[in-house]
Amino acid sequence: MDKHEIGILVVDDELIVRESLTKWFREDGFRTDAAENAAAALRKLQSSCWDIILVDIKMPGMDGIELLQRIKELKNDIIVIIITAFASVDTAVKALKQGAYDYVTKPIDPDYLDHLISKALNERSLVRENIKLKDAVSELSEKDVIIGESPEMQRVIEMVKTVAPTDTTVMIRGESGTGKELIARAIHNQSQRKYFPIVTVNCGALTETLLESELFGHEKGAFTGAQYRRKGKVELADGGTLFLDEVGNISPKTQMDLLRVLETKQFMRVGGSEIIHSDFRVICATNCDLEAAVRDGRFREDLYYRLNVFSIPLPPLRARRGDIAKLAHYFLEQYSKAMGKPRHGFTAEAMHALKAYDWPGNVRELENAIERAMVVSDGPVIDKQHLPVQTVLPATADGKRLEDVERRHIERILHETGWNISRSASILDIDRVTLYHKIEKFGLKRHQ
Amino acid sequence: MNSIYLLPLSGVEKELTEALVRPLQKAFHAEIAGMNAAVDMQSFYDEQRHQYNSTEILRYMREHFSNNHLRSPTLSHSKAYLAIAAQDLFIPILTYVFGEAELDGDIAVVSYYRLQNERYGLPPDRTLLVERLQKEAIHELGHAFGLVHCQTQACVMHTSTYVEDIDLKGIPFCDVCLKILQRSKGRT
Numbered sequence: 001m002d003k004h005e006i007g008i009l010v011v012d013d014e015l016i017v018r019e020s021l022t023k024w025f026r027e028d029g030f031r032t033d034a035a036e037n038a039a040a041a042l043r044k045l046q047s048s049c050w051d052i053i054l055v056d057i058k059m060p061g062m063d064g065i066e067l068l069q070r071i072k073e074l075k076n077d078i079i080v081i082i083i084t085a086f087a088s089v090d091t092a093v094k095a096l097k098q099g100a101y102d103y104v105t106k107p108i109d110p111d112y113l114d115h116l117i118s119k120a121l122n123e124r125s126l127v128r129e130n131i132k133l134k135d136a137v138s139e140l141s142e143k144d145v146i147i148g149e150s151p152e153m154q155r156v157i158e159m160v161k162t163v164a165p166t167d168t169t170v171m172i173r174g175e176s177g178t179g180k181e182l183i184a185r186a187i188h189n190q191s192q193r194k195y196f197p198i199v200t201v202n203c204g205a206l207t208e209t210l211l212e213s214e215l216f217g218h219e220k221g222a223f224t225g226a227q228y229r230r231k232g233k234v235e236l237a238d239g240g241t242l243f244l245d246e247v248g249n250i251s252p253k254t255q256m257d258l259l260r261v262l263e264t265k266q267f268m269r270v271g272g273s274e275i276i277h278s279d280f281r282v283i284c285a286t287n288c289d290l291e292a293a294v295r296d297g298r299f300r301e302d303l304y305y306r307l308n309v310f311s312i313p314l315p316p317l318r319a320r321r322g323d324i325a326k327l328a329h330y331f332l333e334q335y336s337k338a339m340g341k342p343r344h345g346f347t348a349e350a351m352h353a354l355k356a357y358d359w360p361g362n363v364r365e366l367e368n369a370i371e372r373a374m375v376v377s378d379g380p381v382i383d384k385q386h387l388p389v390q391t392v393l394p395a396t397a398d399g400k401r402l403e404d405v406e407r408r409h410i411e412r413i414l415h416e417t418g419w420n421i422s423r424s425a426s427i428l429d430i431d432r433v434t435l436y437h438k439i440e441k442f443g444l445k446r447h448q
Numbered sequence: 449m450n451s452i453y454l455l456p457l458s459g460v461e462k463e464l465t466e467a468l469v470r471p472l473q474k475a476f477h478a479e480i481a482g483m484n485a486a487v488d489m490q491s492f493y494d495e496q497r498h499q500y501n502s503t504e505i506l507r508y509m510r511e512h513f514s515n516n517h518l519r520s521p522t523l524s525h526s527k528a529y530l531a532i533a534a535q536d537l538f539i540p541i542l543t544y545v546f547g548e549a550e551l552d553g554d555i556a557v558v559s560y561y562r563l564q565n566e567r568y569g570l571p572p573d574r575t576l577l578v579e580r581l582q583k584e585a586i587h588e589l590g591h592a593f594g595l596v597h598c599q600t601q602a603c604v605m606h607t608s609t610y611v612e613d614i615d616l617k618g619i620p621f622c623d624v625c626l627k628i629l630q631r632s633k634g635r636t
Contacts, residue, residue, distance in 0.1 A: 003596075014540075016503070016540045016541070017540060017541045019503070020503065020539040020540055020541040020542065021541055023539075023551065024539075024541075024542070026551055026596065027549075027551055027591055027596055027597055028596060028597045028607060029596040029597055106541060107497075107538065107540065107541055107542055107543045108541055108542055108543065109542070109543045110542045110543065110544070110545065110609040111609035111610050113542070114607065114609050
């Protein structure tokens with residue numbers, strides 16, 4: 001910002017002070033003006049934009065302190081510097097409490113005034129930069145969108161809105177691929193902690209000792225290979241959110257350590273003796289039956305209650321089929337942009353297949369299917385043939401029994417051969433009669 | 449050709465006034481002339497502060513010498529007045545000033561009281577004093593010719609509130625200030 005864009009208003013009942021200061025600032029290249037009393041200052045405040053206002057504390061009528069309050073009510077980001085005839089601690093403290101940036105005593109040391117103005121402007125530019133960065137962060141975080149118009153997802157979105165501004169511990173439950181981390185991020189991004197990090201710990205992917213070091217960090221030499229001191233995720237989450245994914249998989253010892261840190265917000269690094277404080281919110285996620293784990297003694301009951309304060313159940317994709325089309329279009333648009341391959345949509349057949357499939361891998365599987373279709377397709381629309389084979393088969397109950405596997409396999413081969421019975425029987429290495437029996441037994445029908 | 453009139457106030461060493469002639473000629477492409485006017489310094493003295501009010505000195509100069517009212521943007525020939533003081537100057541709101549000028553006016557005053565090393569407990573340095581005075585005289589006249597403080601550290605128009613700041617900057621104008629000066633009412 002150029003100096004001539006910065007406005008400084010001098011408010012003082014003494015003409016000589018107004019003249020001297022405005023001249024001083026004008027020589028410095030600032031846009032400047034003066035007001036002889038509070039009323040005139042307030043009028044100038046309405047008619048023009050000011051960055052810094054120097055206010056004499058003793059003026060007839062409304063005094064400097066009162067004017068300071070009025071200025072702050074009207075425009076809180078204006079820098080107000082109080083001018084006093086003599087340094088009075090009480091007055092200065094009062095002014096600072098009311099939001100004055102600083103105070104100067106008459107006569108003012110020119111060097112001090114110069115530094116004070118520079119310091120105030122620098123600080124304000126940092127504040128503005130900070131606001132800009134926060135806006136940019138908000139804009140970026142808004143990219144984590146939750147797609148879902150189904151009543152099930154609308155309930156989830158409502159729950160996120162309710163719990164996000166509080167500091168309550170949240171437990172997100174749902175099958176693998178339902179978007180538990182996305183929900184955790186949405187809660188974090190709508191909370192007061194959004195300008196601090198959200199730190200994810202995948203509890204299921206680490207061994208007991210590694211998880212302990214991952215959570216709490218370690219001191220140099222704490223164990224073989226610990227060549228440097230390392231901060232743990234709990235420490236890194238200070239001010240923000242700690243997201244414990246697959247929390248049902250942690251060992252009994254780590255459960256105990258975790259319980260202690262959740263209760264006290266204090267911990268020690270592995271191999272260390274220094275007590276470290278960290279202020280964080282906990283969001284955890286699991287696809288395990290934690291209640292059963294508590295009953296079996298695999299999960300501590302006290303930790304369960306500590307974590308399960310506000311539970312958000314995420315529906316599997318098959319339970320909200322109404323969202324499949326919107327999700328599919330969303331992923332198509334994302335991958336079109338990322339791959340630079342414009343695709344305008346899906347054929348009716350492809351969309352039918354997407355809606356009919358059970359999606360055992362939930363939204364993650366759908367996303368992968370769309371990504372794959374984007375890779376293999378070359379036309380403007382995604383057709384059924386571009387989708388992974390399992391998705392184009394009719395929806396079935398998800399089972400793991402041998403009979404289910406057999407049915408799925410026969411169905412897939414029939415689909416691949418276009419229901420050519422002889423070829424299918426040959427591939428399956430059974431005779432045609434047996435194949436007819438199987439088709440009848442499983443109630444398989446050819447889909448046009 | 450422009451003219452700059454030098455007005456040494458009471459107690460000013462002749463040699464210091466003479467030391468300003470060449471640098472001012474060079475900086476402003478101006479004719480330099482000396483003035484002999486009996487100015488009563490006592491009328492600018494503030495008994496409480498034991499300092500001299502530079503704003504009052506400028507007021508006196510405006511009343512007695514200024515031809516500001518005659519100036520027009522097309523006037524190719526104009527005059528400016530620089531008073532030189534040996535006394536400590538102040539403006540009412542500030543503790544001290546090295547000088548003061550009427551921004552875009554035609555009067556300025558500069559003091560060498562606080563430019564002397566001995567004021568800071570250091571041994572006297574005549575060369576340094578002359579150099580500081582030359583810089584501050586050009587600086588104040590720069591204001592009178594419409595220049596404001598410059599961000600360029602080496603430029604003579606860079607702000608200097610401490611005497612050390614004066615030593616850090618150079619005597620010439622930077623390119624930007626020079627261009628503004630050349631456009632300023634056709635005075636240089």
